[in-house]
Structures are given as structure tokens and as C-alpha cells.
Amino acid sequence: MFIRGIGHAIKQAFIQIFRNRAMSFASLFSITAMLLILGLFFILIVNVSVITESAKKQFDTIQIYLLDETDRATAVRMIDELSKMDGVAHAWYLSKDDAMAEYKMKWGDKAYLLDGFAENPLPNSIRVKLSDLEKSDAVVEKARTFQGIEDIKYYKTAVDKLLKITSYIRMGALVIILSLVAVSVVVVANTTKLTVLARAREISIMKYVGASNWFIRGPFLVEGMLIGFISAALSAALIALVYHKIMELFGTDMFLMFSVRMVPAAFLVENLIMIFAALGICIGAFGSIISMRRFLDT
Amino acid sequence: MIVFENVTKMYGNNVGIENVSVHIDKGDFVFLVGPSGAGKSTFIKLILKEICEDKGRILVNGMDVTRLSNRQIPKLRRSIGIVFQDFRLLPNKTVEENVAFAMEIIHASRRAIRRNVPQVLNLMGIGSKAKKYPHELSAGEQQRVAIARAVINNPTVLIADEPTGNLDPDTAWDIMQLLDQINRRGTTIVMVTHAKDIVDRMGKRVIAIDKGRIVRDDKAGLYGYYEDEDAHSFFCKPGGVFNNHVY
Numbered sequence: 001m002f003i004r005g006i007g008h009a010i011k012q013a014f015i016q017i018f019r020n021r022a023m024s025f026a027s028l029f030s031i032t033a034m035l036l037i038l039g040l041f042f043i044l045i046v047n048v049s050v051i052t053e054s055a056k057k058q059f060d061t062i063q064i065y066l067l068d069e070t071d072r073a074t075a076v077r078m079i080d081e082l083s084k085m086d087g088v089a090h091a092w093y094l095s096k097d098d099a100m101a102e103y104k105m106k107w108g109d110k111a112y113l114l115d116g117f118a119e120n121p122l123p124n125s126i127r128v129k130l131s132d133l134e135k136s137d138a139v140v141e142k143a144r145t146f147q148g149i150e151d152i153k154y155y156k157t158a159v160d161k162l163l164k165i166t167s168y169i170r171m172g173a174l175v176i177i178l179s180l181v182a183v184s185v186v187v188v189a190n191t192t193k194l195t196v197l198a199r200a201r202e203i204s205i206m207k208y209v210g211a212s213n214w215f216i217r218g219p220f221l222v223e224g225m226l227i228g229f230i231s232a233a234l235s236a237a238l239i240a241l242v243y244h245k246i247m248e249l250f251g252t253d254m255f256l257m258f259s260v261r262m263v264p265a266a267f268l269v270e271n272l273i274m275i276f277a278a279l280g281i282c283i284g285a286f287g288s289i290i291s292m293r294r295f296l297d298t
Numbered sequence: 299m300i301v302f303e304n305v306t307k308m309y310g311n312n313v314g315i316e317n318v319s320v321h322i323d324k325g326d327f328v329f330l331v332g333p334s335g336a337g338k339s340t341f342i343k344l345i346l347k348e349i350c351e352d353k354g355r356i357l358v359n360g361m362d363v364t365r366l367s368n369r370q371i372p373k374l375r376r377s378i379g380i381v382f383q384d385f386r387l388l389p390n391k392t393v394e395e396n397v398a399f400a401m402e403i404i405h406a407s408r409r410a411i412r413r414n415v416p417q418v419l420n421l422m423g424i425g426s427k428a429k430k431y432p433h434e435l436s437a438g439e440q441q442r443v444a445i446a447r448a449v450i451n452n453p454t455v456l457i458a459d460e461p462t463g464n465l466d467p468d469t470a471w472d473i474m475q476l477l478d479q480i481n482r483r484g485t486t487i488v489m490v491t492h493a494k495d496i497v498d499r500m501g502k503r504v505i506a507i508d509k510g511r512i513v514r515d516d517k518a519g520l521y522g523y524y525e526d527e528d529a530h531s532f533f534c535k536p537g538g539v540f541n542n543h544v545y
């Protein structure tokens with residue numbers, strides 16, 4: 001019985017979509033448009049999240065510069081103590097020569113400029129890699145108490161600012177996404193209402209003959225879900241195309257200022273398809289249920 | 299079986315029906331007559347639970363309609379066939395689809411549908427019209443399709459709201475023969491009508507309502523007695539599709 005009911009609903013849904021081509025197209029168009037805008041915000045959120053994550057990674061290191069007279073043994077004792085702290089992943093010693101080597105590596109073909117120094121100006125240092133950025137204050141406090149250090153470098157304000165900005169962006173995008181979803185449910189509900197209205201007579205006859213509300217709703221529900229699904233596929237394809245074009249044009253360099261790469265298209269599209277499909281189907285289903293509510297009262 | 303026990307239905311200050319008690323047995327054939335606004339449609343809507351009563355109790359086919367939840371309404375309506383004056387066929391479905399539709403609703407198997415639909419159409423005398431659309435049929439044929447749809451699921455009760463109202467006298471009489479045939483196979487029939495000659499000729503039970511009350515209930519009755527002058531002038535207005543049609 002149940003299976004037969006679903007079969008009937010699916011068959012009727014296809015017939016309805018075809019018979020009401022104009023309506024179906026209107027619904028399809030509005031859901032697709034919504035999903036496209038939504039997709040842009042989704043891409044924004046994902047990229048912002050990736051940027052934050054990698055920025056965090058860059059800022060998760062505390063550098064403790066040591067005075068020249070501080071010997072290696074003292075440094076090792078400091079490292080031991082820091083390593084025991086909560087939120088510290090790893091602490092290690094970096095000699096001034098190693099530090100210079102690191103710089104040369106970073107500067108690449110301009111490394112010859114560094115050869116101009118008669119003497120290595122860099123200090124010996126301890127590096128502390130944090131596993132938990134929240135614990136940075138405690139670690140810095142601890143380091144301050146050590147004797148024989150010259151300076152502590154930690155870009156806390158930069159990290160804080162970045163985190164704040166990205167959380168605003170994320171919140172904003174989320175609010176916009178949610179309102180877009182609400183708007184598209186309303187749009188679909190109103191479009192479907194026109195179809196339902198056109199079939200009010202048929203629905204009333206169905207009720208006289210003893211059709212259950214779900215039997216009447218079924219085809220509309222499947223119709224909404226189907227249109228939602230097609231919209232999802234359509235908008236995911238469009239977004240994938242646009243994203244690919246952007247990557248082709250600018251390359252991943254576009255975001256090099258954050259020294260992070262844009263999220264690879266394949267990963268993004270894969271997730272987008274899932275999210276769009278779920279959203280599209282839900283929007284379609286809710287839209288048609290809402291639009292039918294009044295007709296199924298008695 | 300239909301039982302009304304002291305049923306009252308008001309529309310604001312308007313009386314729909316008032317304190318109506320009636321007992322219609324299984325297999326009865328009942329004409330429901332009365333002037334316009336008497337409460338006939340209200341009576342039928344209460345049976346179908348299209349509207350809810352204010353007072354009293356209603357039993358239909360053993361179900362207490364008064365206590366039926368919204369979810370149980372389809373079950374009630376499946377035990378009742380209904381035929382309207384304006385046929386109410388789906389214009390974009392063929393005759394056989396219109397009838398099959400009533401079976402799909404109760405989730406009948408495709409095999410049962412393919413077996414029963416032609417059978418019922420033949421019984422109604424429209425077997426050859428199966429592939430036609432409603433607008434290609436005459437009024438009488440359309441009403442036969444509507445009756446086929448109403449009876450295909452073997453309802454215990456068939457309700458007909460002026461089923462001959464749009465038909466010429468000969469066609470109307472043919473439809474009455476069909477209803478009589480259905481009744482003889484055990485289906486209870488309640489028919490609202492203004493057709494005096496049909497009521498008189500059939501000689502079935504007549505329940506007359508006026509101003510929301512049952513004013514007469516005859517086992518084998520006539521349409522009206524004209525015992526009062528008002529009613530006489532009302533019923534004898536000229537016009538209508540029947541020569542001796544009184545309304």
C-alpha cells in the first residue's frame with residue numbers, strides 16, 4: 001500500500017511537472033537563483049574558514065629571543081618547562097645560524113642580500129608551537145618570568161583581529177543564507193499555490209472520494225522535491241563552472257596575500273552538490289506543504 | 299445505515315438543520331425533498347463530515363461521525379459514494395481514468411483497476427466511452443461516469459445531490475433506473491431532488507425538510523401534498539425541465 005502510494009505520487013508528479021511547465025519552470029528558476037546566491041556566500045564562508053585556519057597556523061608560534069650570554073643548558077631548561085604547559089604542542093631551540101639559514105631559504109633567490117652582514121645579527125631563540133591558541137597568554141606570561149631572554153614575539157593582536165573579522169563575515173553570511181532559504185521557501189510556496197489553486201476542484205473531488213491528505217499532498221511534495229533537486233544540480237554545475245573559470249583566470253595566486261590558496265574546486269563542488277541537493281529538496285518540499293495547508297483543512 | 303439523533307447545525311444565526319432525528323436503514327432508498335434553503339445540503343454535508351454539527355449525534359455505517367478525527371474522514375468518505383448535479387468529473391482525464399482514480403485513492407492494485415473499471419462502465423452502459431474525455435460525452439453519459447466513480451469501491455451508501463437536475467426527462471429517468479438497480483444490490487441511497495414526477499413515480503421513502511426541520515417522513519410517498527396554500531404556490535411555479543416539474 002505504502003509503496004503503491006509512493007509510486008502513484010511519483011508518476012503524478014512527473015505528469016504535473018509536464019502539464020504545468022510554466023509553473024515548474026518558475027519554481028525551478030527561483031530555487032536555482034536562490035541557490036546560486038547562496039552558493040556564493042557558501043564559497044565565501046569556506047574560503048574565509050580556510051584562510052582563518054591557515055592564518056591561525058601561521059600565528060600559532062611564539063618566538064622567545066634569547067640574550068647572547070644565555071647558554072644552551074639554560075635554554076633547554078626553559079624548553080622543558082614550557083613543554084609541560086597546557087596548550088603547548090612542541091618547543092624547540094633555534095640557534096642563530098639555523099635562524100639565518102631559515103631566512104635564506106625564505107628569501108630564495110634574493111638570499112644573497114643577507115650575505116652582506118659581517119656578523120649574523122639574529123639572536124638564538126626558542127620556538128613554542130601552540131596546540132591551543134587560547135592558552136597563548138599563559139605561555140607568554142610564563143616565558144616573561146625567565147631570566148636571560150631578550151624579547152618575546154607573538155602576534156596576538158593580529159590573530160585576535162583576524163578571528164574577529166572572520167567571525168563577523170561568517171555570521172553575516174550565515175544570516176544571509178538563512179534568510180535566503182526562508183525567502184525561497186515562500187517563493188516556492190506561492191508558485192506552487194498557483195498550481196494548487198488551478199487544481200482546487202480536482203483536490204475537492206479527491207477529498208469527496210475519500211483521498212487522504214497525504215495522498216493528495218504526495219504528488220505536490222514529490223514535484224517540489226524533484227524541482228528542488230534539479231535546481232540543485234543546475235546551480236551546482238553553474239557554480240562549479242564559474243569557480244573553475246576564476247581559478248583559471250587568476251590562478252590560486254589571487255589569495256596569496258593571505259599566503260593561503262583558494263579551496264580547490266573539486267572539494268568545494270563535491271560539498272556544494274550535497275548541500276544544494278539537501279537544501280533544494282527541503283525548499284521544494286516545505287514550499288509545497290505550506291502552499292497546500294489551507295486546502296487540506298477539512 | 300444513517301442515524302441522526304437530535305442534530306442541530308447553525309450558521310451563526312441561520313438555521314441549517316434543527317433538532318433532526320432520522321433513521322435510514324441499510325438498503326433504503328430515500329428522497330430528500332424541500333424548498334431551497336430548507337437544509338438538505340446541510341444534512342448531506344453533515345453525513346460527509348464536511349461540516350460539524352453543533353448538537354446531537356450522527357452515525358454512518360457504524361461510524362460515530364460526531365467523534366471522527368480529521369484523519370479518519372477519508373475512511374468515512376470511502377464508505378460513501380457521492381454524485382452531484384454538475385457531475386464533477388476531472389476534465390483532463392478520460393472516462394476510465396476518472397473512474398480508476400477513485401480506486402487509486404484506496405491504493406487498489408493495477409490488476410484490480412484493470413478488471414473492475416471496464417466492468418462498472420459496462421454496468422453503467424458506457425463501456426464504449428472508456429477512452430473519451432468528459433466534454434465529448436452527453437450530460438446523461440457524464441452522469442453515468444460520475445455514478446460509476448461513486449460505486450466502484452462498493453460504498454454502503456450512495457448520496458446523490460440532485461443527480462437529474464441537469465438532465466432532460468428521458469435521460470433523468472434512465473439515471474433513476476440505474477440508481478434503482480444499484481439500490482437493489484443493497485446500496486443505501488439518499489437522493490436530494492426537486493423532481494416531483496420522479497419522486498411520485500418511484501414510490502420510495504420521502505423525507506421532507508423545511509426550515510431545518512423534518513416536516514414529513516413517508517414510507518412510500520409523494521413529493522408534496524399542497525395542503526397549505528403557501529406551499530402550493532411555491533411548488534406550482536411554472537418552468538423547469540419537466541412538464542409537470544413543480545419547481
Ligand SMILES: Nc1ncnc2c1ncn2[C@@H]1O[C@H](COP(=O)(O)OP(=O)(O)O)[C@@H](O)[C@H]1O
Binds near residue numbers: 309334335339340341
Ligand atoms: N455557509 C453558510 N453560511 C451561512 N448560512 C448558510 C451556509 N450554508 C447554508 N446556510 C443557510 O442554512 C440554511 C440551509 O441551507 P442548505 O442546507 O444549503 O439548504 P438547501 O440545500 O436545502 O437549499 C439556509 O438558510 C442557508 O442560507
Ligand SMILES: [Mg+2]
Binds near residue numbers: 335338339
Ligand atoms: Mg442545496
